[in-house]
Amino acid sequence: MSAATILSKPMRWAAGGWAFFIAENFILSENRTYLIENFGDDAYHYAYGTLSTAAMSSVFYGYFRKVKDAPPLLxxxxxxxxxxxxxxxxxxxxxxxxxxxxxKIQIPVEFVTSNSADENNTIATSAAAEAVVGPAPPTEGGGGWKVRCPFDFTDNKDTNSxxxxxxxxxxxxxxxxxxxxxxxxxxxxxxxxxxxxxxxxxxxxxxxxxxxxxxxxxxxxxxxxxxxxxxxxxxxxxxxxxxxxxxxxxxxxxxxxxxxxxxxxxxxxxxxxxxxxxxxxxx
Known part of the structure; x- marks a missing residue:
């Protein structure tokens, strides 16, 4: 790859906007304490927001006006x-x-039997579904297909880890x-x-x-x-x-x-x- 390609205008726009965004975030956050102590919290966040907005504006301007479909092609x-x-x-x-x-996504129907050890868990985790589709109809012999919510809202993190x-x-x-x-x-x-x-x-x-x-x-x-x-x-x-x-x-x-x-x-x-x-x- 030639130096002319690396330093071409599309390449500069491709990397420049993102580099500006990385640099301003790095500098401002690294000097956060000093800037707040000397200029105040409001001024710090105003400067941060202004520079970040300017950086992202240059990122998207560069893409749509200088970078998209620009040569060379690989x-x-x-x-x-x-x-x-x-x-x-x-x-x-x-x-x-x-x-x-x-x-968590789950299959919205499940076949259970009267002897299923986790039947109570199935009923508990389908509480959200009952509010939407109503309770599952009774089945003969205590077993059959049960309707449950397609999203498991009870999927909790293992706090022991x-x-x-x-x-x-x-x-x-x-x-x-x-x-x-x-x-x-x-x-x-x-x-x-x-x-x-x-x-x-x-x-x-x-x-x-x-x-x-x-x-x-x-x-x-x-x-x-x-x-x-x-x-x-x-x-x-x-x-x-x-x-x-x-x-x-x-x-x-x-x-x-x-x-x-x-x-x-x-x-x-x-x-x-x-x-x-x-x-x-x-x-």
Whole structure:
């Protein structure tokens, strides 16, 4: 890749707006205490909001006016298989993390018998459904199909575990979900400047998450205990796969019981459909 390509106007706009956003957040949050003490809390937040708005305005202006579909193109015709695979992996992880935020999805009907040990639990967890569809009709012999809510609002976190669910993947799942969605989309576009623009939220997650951790370790705006720091990571999956949370196979087994599996399955399916639908360049 030539220096002229790297320094071209579309490339500068692709990275520049995001770099401005990262820089102003880093500088203002790092000097938060000093700025508030010398200029006041209102002035600090006014400056923060103004600069963040200006940065994001430049990000979107650059995309729609300078970056979208700008040359050079990395490929012509169908998206390479390797790019599709990389896109699917990033989108699956990003959407998978985002899918854990809504209530747990469950199949809205269940077959139970009179001897079912969890019949009382089924009735209890379908209380929300009764408000919408009414109670399930009686069945002969005390068994049959029961209607329940398609969302399990009683899916509670195991408070006995210091690290649970998405925390095992990253300390900043929201940032990384956003970043991975951008990175996954970047693999599907042929325009190099557009790919850079779409991949930059990953840098926001990497740098922003690391800086937040650094501030919290110093007690600036939050806390990050040494114990929690050791068993979690900013970079997704690093703590899980490095053994920081215990034996990897045991951690994966615990993780599988902590997540919302149907939510994750919907997310992975959506990622697959997106890759297939966007996998070719329009002619």
């Amino acid at each position: 490929f012509k015709g169908p998206v390479p298989l390797g790019a599709k695979v990389a896109s699917f992996m990033c989108l699956s992880l990003g959407l998978g993390m985002a899918s854990q935020i809504p209530p 210091s690290v649970h669910g998405l925390e095992r993947i990253s300390r900043h799942p929201g940032l990384w979900s956003f970043g991975l969605l951008g990175l996954g989309s970047a693999f599907l576009v042929p325009s190099l400047p557009q790919r850079v623009w779409l991949a930059m939220p990953t840098m926001v997650a990497l740098i922003g998450g690391a800086h937040t951790d650094s501030r919290f370790r110093r007690g600036m705006g939050g806390e990050l205990s040494e114990e929690y720091d050791k068993v979690t990571s900013n970079v997704p999956l690093l703590a899980m796969l490095s053994g920081a949370q215990g034996k990897v196979i045991d951690v994966l087994n615990d993780f599988s019981s902590e997540i919302k599996p149907l939510n994750a399955a919907v997310a992975v399916g959506t990622a697959g459909l997106w890759v297939m639908s966007k996998g070719r360049v329009r002619r």
